Amino acid sequence: MKRKKITYRSDCPISTALDIFGDKWSLLIIRDMLFKGKNTYGEFLKGGENIATNILADRLALLEAGGIISKTAHPGSKTKVLYKLTPKGIDLAPLMVEMIAWSEKYHQVHPEAIAFAKEIKKDKAAVLARFSTTPKT
Structure with missing residues (x-):
């Protein structure tokens, strides 16, 4: 799978941050991870915000490309991926x-x-x- 790449519009610090999490879904994913302990795709889908599956997949890839989250194999399931906030993500x-x-x-x-x-x-x-x-x- 090809890794997503972020193209930054400018070197403005607000603009570069918005290039990573400036849509209406990314901060909700971060919220769910930071405050609600959610860490799987299925848990994000059940978050109550009605995010579409294609949008969720795209935002997870974008957050990973931006160094906000990382993903690893889920220890309890070969079919699941475990998402985790990186120190950069926690610093939000x-x-x-x-x-x-x-x-x-x-x-x-x-x-x-x-x-x-x-x-x-x-x-x-x-x-x-x-x-x-x-x-x-």
Whole structure:
């Protein structure tokens, strides 16, 4: 299978980030991996967002090409692939946390997001420490 290649529009940092995860599906896949522990194609399909199979396959390939996720053989099934956030992907946690806090402030959101936003307001550093790729010493 040919590996997907990303073509960057410019050297603007926002533009290069959007070239990897600037569609409406990629951040939802990252959300599912980061906050919900999902890591298989089937789990992403059942995420409740009604993503089409061809879009999901394309976004997973794009996230892999961008170094956000990696894939390995699933230890429990020869027919499944296991997707995992790379350190580069995990480092998106602060962005995701800020997006949740912003959305909760300005929009009606799920009760779980409201509770999570309260945690963020109480101790953002502790919330972010859950996702840190920096080794604890």
